[in-house]
Amino acid sequence: MSVSHKLAFLLSSNKKIDRRHQSENEVQGLGSSSSQLRVEEEDDDDDDSEEGKSAQFLSFLHLYSLLTSLTFGLHHPKQLRTVVSTANDQPSSALVIDGKLIADEIRFRIAEQVRRMKDSVGKVPGLAVILVGDRRDSLTYVRNKVKACEDAGIKSLVTQFPQDCKQDDVIHALSTFNEDPSIHGILVQLPLPQHLDEGKILNVLKLEKDVDGFHPLNMGNLAMRGRDPLFIPCTPKGCIELLIRSSVEIMGKNAVVIGRSNIVGLPISLLLQRHHATVTIVHAFTKNPEQIAREADIVVTAAGVPNLVRGNWLKPGAAVIDVGTFPVEDPSCENGYRLIGDVCYEEASKVASAITPVPGGVGPMTIAMLLSNTLDSAKRAYDFT
Numbered sequence: 001m002s003v004s005h006k007l008a009f010l011l012s013s014n015k016k017i018d019r020r021h022q023s024e025n026e027v028q029g030l031g032s033s034s035s036q037l038r039v040e041e042e043d044d045d046d047d048d049s050e051e052g053k054s055a056q057f058l059s060f061l062h063l064y065s066l067l068t069s070l071t072f073g074l075h076h077p078k079q080l081r082t083v084v085s086t087a088n089d090q091p092s093s094a095l096v097i098d099g100k101l102i103a104d105e106i107r108f109r110i111a112e113q114v115r116r117m118k119d120s121v122g123k124v125p126g127l128a129v130i131l132v133g134d135r136r137d138s139l140t141y142v143r144n145k146v147k148a149c150e151d152a153g154i155k156s157l158v159t160q161f162p163q164d165c166k167q168d169d170v171i172h173a174l175s176t177f178n179e180d181p182s183i184h185g186i187l188v189q190l191p192l193p194q195h196l197d198e199g200k201i202l203n204v205l206k207l208e209k210d211v212d213g214f215h216p217l218n219m220g221n222l223a224m225r226g227r228d229p230l231f232i233p234c235t236p237k238g239c240i241e242l243l244i245r246s247s248v249e250i251m252g253k254n255a256v257v258i259g260r261s262n263i264v265g266l267p268i269s270l271l272l273q274r275h276h277a278t279v280t281i282v283h284a285f286t287k288n289p290e291q292i293a294r295e296a297d298i299v300v301t302a303a304g305v306p307n308l309v310r311g312n313w314l315k316p317g318a319a320v321i322d323v324g325t326f327p328v329e330d331p332s333c334e335n336g337y338r339l340i341g342d343v344c345y346e347e348a349s350k351v352a353s354a355i356t357p358v359p360g361g362v363g364p365m366t367i368a369m370l371l372s373n374t375l376d377s378a379k380r381a382y383d384f385t
């Protein structure tokens with residue numbers, strides 16, 4: 001059953017969509033995994049009581065979570081809960097948003113769909129990765145991506161160039177993948193060495209294979225109302241998915257995004273706006289960032305500055321998504337380093353209502369969303385639903 005059929009099935013049950021709110025609440029271009037729909041019970045006309053509102057909110061959350069699950073065919077009993085706070089509105093401790101668990105579930109369902117595609121079309125999705133240089137963290141991320149592809153039955157190819165390679169060689173490899181029909185997604189691992197022109201290289205990438213969603217046309221379409229990007233950048237898409245699956249309401253909330261890079265901060269702020277949050281962006285030149293952050297119901301931080309966000313930067317009960325990953329030497333770790341986030345977790349988890357850990361939060365979701373985008377691209381190529 002396609003997602004639209006599943007949606008039709010749901011709507012033909014005893015729920016109805018309030019059409020007055022549908023256009024305002026619809027989240028454009030995100031597919032049903034992230035669509036927001038206001039739901040009312042058929043016989044529950046204008047119940048404005050507190051109980052009525054909270055019942056409506058809960059039924060909204062349940063349908064919303066169900067819709068999200070339908071995209072990947074998942075149920076999330078663990079994540080389907082409202083964030084609990086104590087009577088004085090001080091949460092006792094934050095819900096730890098388990099990105100690893102959620103990502104594993106998503107990857108499991110992607111693997112099922114890949115198997116189905118292989119059985120009916122005789123093809124599997126293919127991802128090509130271009131890696132320049134030998135940065136330890138980039139090597140780990142690429143290794144993790146390849147492993148995740150293998151587990152899901154997605155074909156992956158990695159082309160690695162030395163740090164001092166020529167730009168033309170990278171562009172030539174990209175062009176070859178552009179023309180290869182067995183490749184549905186291409187990823188150029190960033191950052192590239194200084195001597196390479198990132199903009200020029202990314203411009204060569206075929207729009208239909210831009211599973212990172214970094215192509216200017218994809219980003220432009222993400223920014224414009226009424227336009228649908230072919231791909232939503234993986235990390236931002238993963239962050240929204242984590243919020244939704246943890247029952248954190250986005251619509252009408254104040255969100256503060258720390259960082260404005262093309263690959264994380266900017267697309268996250270655009271995506272949060274699409275979900276009808278009021279978004280403030282904090283960057284390296286922002287005055288009084290802590291004061292701004294304290295106004296936020298949702299803080300998404302992607303600065304790459306370890307322990308930037310302290311407990312006193314947060315409003316009690318805020319939801320905190322920590323994208324930052326800063327590698328620090330640690331010989332006791334398997335890879336020789338460990339990752340530190342932007343958030344001082346010890347302090348923040350006492351103030352926030354929900355928080356992602358590093359590692360085990362956003363990182364695994366980035367990879368799951370990369371697989372999801374690659375699968376979507378292959379589905380598009382083979383007209384497979």
Ligand SMILES: NC(=O)C1=CN([C@@H]2O[C@H](COP(=O)(O)OP(=O)(O)OC[C@H]3O[C@@H](n4cnc5c(N)ncnc54)[C@H](OP(=O)(O)O)[C@@H]3O)[C@@H](O)[C@H]2O)C=CC1
Binds near residue numbers: 303362366
């Ligand atoms: N977990 C995951 O899946 C992923 C994690 N990451 C991690 O996220 C972090 C950000 O990545 P990326 O966006 O590529 O990094 P960039 O370095 O490109 O961007 C960092 C942004 O943070 C802002 N910033 C830097 N210092 C401060 C500060 N003290 N206060 C407020 N804002 C600040 C910068 O502001 P300005 O623009 O003014 O310079 C910039 O906009 C990194 O740690 C990266 O490793 C990235 C991708 C995926």
Ligand SMILES: Nc1nc(=O)c2c([nH]1)NC[C@@H]1CN(c3ccc(C(=O)N[C@@H](CCC(=O)O)C(=O)O)cc3)C=[N+]21
Binds near residue numbers: 144191364
């Ligand atoms: N074209 C491009 N696309 C990217 O998506 C991209 C990129 N370049 N350059 C670098 C950043 C960073 N990034 C991460 C991916 C996974 C984890 C991840 O899986 N982290 C694990 C731990 C990984 C480990 O073991 O070190 C975790 O947080 O639990 C982290 C970071 C993607 N990026």
